[in-house]
Amino acid sequence: MQAFINAMPKAELHLHIEGSLEPELLFALAQRNKIALPYPDVASLRKAYQFSRLQDFLDLYYQGMSVLQTEQDFYDLTRAYLQKIRAQNVLHTEIFFDPQGHTSRGLAFETVLNGISRALDEAQAQSGLTSGLILCFLRHLDADDAMRTLEQALPYKDRIIGVGLDSSELGHPPSKFSAVFARAREEGFHIVAHAGEEGPPEYVREALDDLQVERIDHGNRALEDAALTRRLADSAMPLTICPLSNLRLCVVGDLASHPIRQMLQQGLKATINSDDPAYFGGYMNENFSALADAVGLSREDLVLLSRNAFDAAFISGTRRAELHRAMDAFLAGM
Numbered sequence: 001m002q003a004f005i006n007a008m009p010k011a012e013l014h015l016h017i018e019g020s021l022e023p024e025l026l027f028a029l030a031q032r033n034k035i036a037l038p039y040p041d042v043a044s045l046r047k048a049y050q051f052s053r054l055q056d057f058l059d060l061y062y063q064g065m066s067v068l069q070t071e072q073d074f075y076d077l078t079r080a081y082l083q084k085i086r087a088q089n090v091l092h093t094e095i096f097f098d099p100q101g102h103t104s105r106g107l108a109f110e111t112v113l114n115g116i117s118r119a120l121d122e123a124q125a126q127s128g129l130t131s132g133l134i135l136c137f138l139r140h141l142d143a144d145d146a147m148r149t150l151e152q153a154l155p156y157k158d159r160i161i162g163v164g165l166d167s168s169e170l171g172h173p174p175s176k177f178s179a180v181f182a183r184a185r186e187e188g189f190h191i192v193a194h195a196g197e198e199g200p201p202e203y204v205r206e207a208l209d210d211l212q213v214e215r216i217d218h219g220n221r222a223l224e225d226a227a228l229t230r231r232l233a234d235s236a237m238p239l240t241i242c243p244l245s246n247l248r249l250c251v252v253g254d255l256a257s258h259p260i261r262q263m264l265q266q267g268l269k270a271t272i273n274s275d276d277p278a279y280f281g282g283y284m285n286e287n288f289s290a291l292a293d294a295v296g297l298s299r300e301d302l303v304l305l306s307r308n309a310f311d312a313a314f315i316s317g318t319r320r321a322e323l324h325r326a327m328d329a330f331l332a333g334m
C-alpha cells in the first residue's frame, strides 16, 4: 500500500507554507538573520511540538515564522516544500500564506509574495508542478485589518487565486468577516475558509452562507449535524481533511477513530492534505499512509480521495483533465 500511495498522482489543497518550515531551516534562517531563539537546538525545538489544542500549535507557529525576514527566506522556505512534494508525486498544490503574520512584524507584503512566487514559478518551469496561492486572513485579528490586507493584495490578483480564513477558530466565527469576503468575491477571488476544525457546525454553516466558500478547510465537526452533512454531500462541497494535523491537534483521539470512512460513506467530497507538515510529522504521502493504515482504506478509496482533490482544485479544465489522465496512466501501469 505504501508503494501505491507514493507513486499515486496527488494534489494538495491545504498547506500553510509557514507550516512547512522545518526546524533545521528555522535554525539556519535564525542564524542568517541573527535572531535569538528560545531553544538551544533543533532537537529541543522538535520536542516542544506537543499540542493539546489548536492554540498550542499556533503559539509556536507564529514564533517560528519570525525567522522569515527577507524575500530569499520565503523563496528558500517555498523551494524546500516544493522539492519534498515533487518527490512524493504531488502534481499540483494550492498554498496558503499568512501575510498579516509578516506585515505585523514590519515586512512588506511584496517581500513575502515575491519570495514565494519566485519559487512557484521556478518549480513549474523546471518540473511542470502547478500551483496556486491563497491569501489567508488571521481570524484572531479584526475585520478592518483583514480588509486592509485584501486591499494590499489587489495589485497582485494575477498571482493570488483565492482568499481563506485561518488561525484561532473558537470565538472568531466566519460571520465576523462577511464584508471582507463579499469584497473578495467581487474582486474575483476563489473563497475558502477553515471551519469545523475546533469550531461548531454553526461555523461551517456560516462559512457556506455568509462567506459563500467553494471548499471547507477541515470541516470535521460538520459530522455532528446530520442536516449539514447532507447539505455538504448534496452540494459536493469539497472538504480538505488533514489527518496528521487532526491527530496532533487532538481533533481526533487517535487515527483509528478518524471519521474519513464515514465521510466517504456519507458522500462527502473529502481530500487528504498535510496542513503544517513540519509541525505535524508528515507531508502528503505520510498523511495518506498513516490514515490508510489506521482505518483500512482500499486502493479505490485512495484513488477517490486523490481524484476528489483534482476535482476541487482551482485549475483550468485542461489541467484538471491532465491530472485525471495521470491517474489513469498510473492505474493502467499497476
Ligand code: ADE
Pocket (backbone or CB within 6 Å): 016, 019, 054, 061, 166, 167, 168, 169, 194, 197, 245, 275, 276
Ligand atoms: N494556521 C496554520 N495551520 C492552521 C490550522 N490547522 N488551523 C487554523 N489555522 C492554522
Ligand code: ZN
Pocket (backbone or CB within 6 Å): 014, 016, 166, 194, 217, 275
Ligand atoms: Zn490549516
